[in-house]
Amino acid sequence: MVVEKQLLTEIEKINKALEKDETLIIGADCEIAYSGRAETKLARGDRVILIKSDKTLLVHQPHGSNPINYMKENSSHRIIVEDELVFLKSKNVPLNEFVDVLLNKIHFVNSAKLNDGTKIELTGNEKDMADMIAKNPAIIEKGLRLVNQEEQTEYGFIDVLCHDKNNNLVVIECKRYKADFKAVDQLKRYVEKIKKSRGIETVRGIIAAPSISDNAKALLEDNGFSFSAIEPPRYKERFRKGQKRLGEF
Amino acid sequence: MVVEKQLLTEIEKINKALEKDETLIIGADCEIAYSGRAETKLARGDRVILIKSDKTLLVHQPHGSNPINYMKENSSHRIIVEDELVFLKSKNVPLNEFVDVLLNKIHFVNSAKLNDGTKIELTGNEKDMADMIAKNPAIIEKGLRLVNQEEQTEYGFIDVLCHDKNNNLVVIECKRYKADFKAVDQLKRYVEKIKKSRGIETVRGIIAAPSISDNAKALLEDNGFSFSAIEPPRYKERFRKGQKRLGEF
DNA sequence: GGGGAGAGATGCCGC
DNA sequence: GCGGCATTTCTCCCC
Numbered sequence: 001m002v003v004e005k006q007l008l009t010e011i012e013k014i015n016k017a018l019e020k021d022e023t024l025i026i027g028a029d030c031e032i033a034y035s036g037r038a039e040t041k042l043a044r045g046d047r048v049i050l051i052k053s054d055k056t057l058l059v060h061q062p063h064g065s066n067p068i069n070y071m072k073e074n075s076s077h078r079i080i081v082e083d084e085l086v087f088l089k090s091k092n093v094p095l096n097e098f099v100d101v102l103l104n105k106i107h108f109v110n111s112a113k114l115n116d117g118t119k120i121e122l123t124g125n126e127k128d129m130a131d132m133i134a135k136n137p138a139i140i141e142k143g144l145r146l147v148n149q150e151e152q153t154e155y156g157f158i159d160v161l162c163h164d165k166n167n168n169l170v171v172i173e174c175k176r177y178k179a180d181f182k183a184v185d186q187l188k189r190y191v192e193k194i195k196k197s198r199g200i201e202t203v204r205g206i207i208a209a210p211s212i213s214d215n216a217k218a219l220l221e222d223n224g225f226s227f228s229a230i231e232p233p234r235y236k237e238r239f240r241k242g243q244k245r246l247g248e249f
Numbered sequence: 250m251v252v253e254k255q256l257l258t259e260i261e262k263i264n265k266a267l268e269k270d271e272t273l274i275i276g277a278d279c280e281i282a283y284s285g286r287a288e289t290k291l292a293r294g295d296r297v298i299l300i301k302s303d304k305t306l307l308v309h310q311p312h313g314s315n316p317i318n319y320m321k322e323n324s325s326h327r328i329i330v331e332d333e334l335v336f337l338k339s340k341n342v343p344l345n346e347f348v349d350v351l352l353n354k355i356h357f358v359n360s361a362k363l364n365d366g367t368k369i370e371l372t373g374n375e376k377d378m379a380d381m382i383a384k385n386p387a388i389i390e391k392g393l394r395l396v397n398q399e400e401q402t403e404y405g406f407i408d409v410l411c412h413d414k415n416n417n418l419v420v421i422e423c424k425r426y427k428a429d430f431k432a433v434d435q436l437k438r439y440v441e442k443i444k445k446s447r448g449i450e451t452v453r454g455i456i457a458a459p460s461i462s463d464n465a466k467a468l469l470e471d472n473g474f475s476f477s478a479i480e481p482p483r484y485k486e487r488f489r490k491g492q493k494r495l496g497e498f
Numbered sequence: 499g500g501g502g503a504g505a506g507a508t509g510c511c512g513c
Numbered sequence: 514g515c516g517g518c519a520t521t522t523c524t525c526c527c528c
Contacts, residue, residue, distance in 0.1 A: 023276070023295075023297060023311045025274055025276075025297065025359065027272070027274075027359065027361050027363065034506075035506095036506060037373070037505095037506035037507095038371055038372065038373035038374060038484070038505095038506045039371070039372050039373050039484045039506090040369050040370060040371045040372075040506080041369070041370045042367060042369045042370070043367040044367065045364065045365030045366065045367045046272075046361075046363035046364050046365045047363070047365060048272060048274065048299065048363070050297065050299075050309065052309070052311050052312055052313070053311045053312065054311070054312040054313070056312065056313060056314055058309070058314070060299065060301070060307070061301075061365045061367075062272045062301050062302045062303070062363040062364070062365055063301055063302065063303040063305065063322065063365075064301070064303070064305060064322070064523095064524095065305055065307070065319060065321060065322070065522095065523065065524095066507090066523060066524080067314075068369055069369075069506090070314060070506080072314060072506095072508095073312065073313070073314070097506075107361050107363075108359050108361060110274065110276065110357050110359050112276050112295075112356050112357060114276065114295035114296070114297070114311040114356075115294065115295050115311070116294030116295045116296060116310045116311055116312075117294065118291060118292045118293065118294045118310075120289050120290070120291045120317055120318075121289060121290045121291070122287055122288070122289045122521085123287065123288050123289075124286070124287035124288050124521085125287060125519075125520080125521090126518095126519060126520090127519085152512085152513095154464065154467075155430065155464065155468060156430055156516095156517065156518080157512090157517070157518075176519090176520095178500095178501095180501075180502075180503095181404065181405055181438065181501090181502070181503095182431070182434070182502090182503090185431070185434035185435070185437075185438060186434070186518090188434075189430065189434060189468070213500080213501065213502090214501095215403060215404065215501075215502090216501095218403075219404060219438070235287070235288045283521070284521095285521060286520095286521040287520095287521050288521090289521080313508090313509085314507095314508060314509090315508060315509075315520095315522090318521090319521075320521095321521095344521095346521075371506080373506080374504075374505080374506090375503095375504060375505090376504090399527095401527085401528085405501095405502065405503080406502070406503075406527090425504090425505095427515095429516075429517070429518095430516090430517070430518095431517090431518090435503085462515080462516065462517090463516095464516075464517090465516095
């Protein structure tokens with residue numbers, strides 16, 4: 001098979017877009033191989049290939065949330081024709097990572113200079129929950145007083161540190177969703193560090209989360225800690241039922 | 250501003266693609282709001298909007314690896330024109346998640362029926378490392394004998410469980426990369442569970458990884474565990490220097 | 499379907 | 514740069 005005229009036009013478009021650091025989108029029937037932190041092989045199929053102006057590469061199958069192959073920013077990308085086969089070859093030498101895409105058929109090519117320096121604003125994360133508790137520790141337990149938020153210990157960062165009504169230190173670990181083993185692990189690590197570094201026997205530990213798995217609860221209680229059922233803070237709901245459009249653009 | 254003829258053509262293309270479950274790509278100057286597990290707002294800028302045939306939505310800025318906004322598969326997407334403003338509205342009612350995209354300017358629209366049922370083959374993960382150690386525990390320490398791999402405990406799964414030359418149980422936690430606090434936490438949890446469930450005093454713990462952070466090492470040793478420097482297994486390198494193309498398409 | 503843990507995790511913030 | 518950790522994490526595997 002000879003590389004056809006139509007294909008040459010597509011290749012030309014791709015090369016121009018790469019040269020000008022445009023955002024480039026290719027729809028293609030392709031095969032992919034990756035080598036780097038791991039190694040992957042993907043047989044022939046239709047995919048969307050996206051190369052961004054920062055030289056990030058993303059390859060998406062027509063299903064699923066995650067790219068099936070990708071390269072990080074600052075990679076380099078070239079079209080190479082060898083023995084009538086058309087390859088998109090990407091490499092990131094510092095990271096020792098490589099992706100080769102064999103382009104069997106190019107369905108479409110699109111490119112444009114896209115400008116976007118905006119940052120997303122997000123509300124409703126774990127930090128918001130820690131803020132809520134730090135502001136009013138009594139929602140966890142009557143008599144709790146804030147000692148420090150984001151306390152830096154040698155063994156990690158404590159979400160919220162308090163004194164209880166008996167002046168015992170209380171380490172609080174927040175989770176937005178159901179707490180699991182890992183949450184208990186963290187809490188335990190902080191409590192043990194505080195005990196050691198301050199030379200005190202009694203340091204309490206509390207997990208604040210909307211719920212906790214049965215197994216994690218057992219582990220928690222085995223260690224003498226406790227669970228406090230706390231809902232993460234509500235953010236203003238902009239998409240109420242019946243609301244027809246966003247009001248704050 | 251009146252919705253122009255050109256824009257109407259683009260909207261028509263989008264609606265047709267959505268109707269036919271094609272993979273759809275839109276380049277647009279847009280503003281985005283999301284509400285669901287959290288809430289986000291993204292001011293005006295150029296982005297690539299991808300809607301897959303499984304009704305996944307991805308919005309990419311011209312930089313970075315991750316989508317700035319997204320919706321999971323089986324969401325529904327509609328173009329809605331209100332007061333001369335053009336919105337792409339996505340919703341996933343079961344998940345209670347919503348994305349609204351205000352399309353200020355559509356740079357391009359592309360759609361195609363893409364077919365891809367292939368699965369990726371991957372080699373070089375943590376399991377390979379655990380396999381290597383299970384097959385030959387002596388690479389960790391002379392005299393180690395395998396007891397079980399992937400041992401299920403009530404407090405999680407142990408990568409590799411061995412007996413040492415003195416018949417002490419040894420829990421081995423593998424990490425492909427530099428081990429951190431979390432790795433030590435896991436090891437500690439498993440060791441304590443084994444001690445308790447089997448009623449034995451002496452259970453050893455080893456982290457097998459190429460390296461470990463100083464802090465994690467301190468925590469490890471505070472708990473009487475040890476570190477074994479182990480490189481993850483090499484996979485066959487298909488992208489050797491000087492190799493010009495993939496040989497296995 | 500939930501639980502547990504890895505991921506070619508990524509991204510953010512801190513020192 | 515590394516460290517520590519959340520993530521609208523996602524994905525896989527096992528019970």
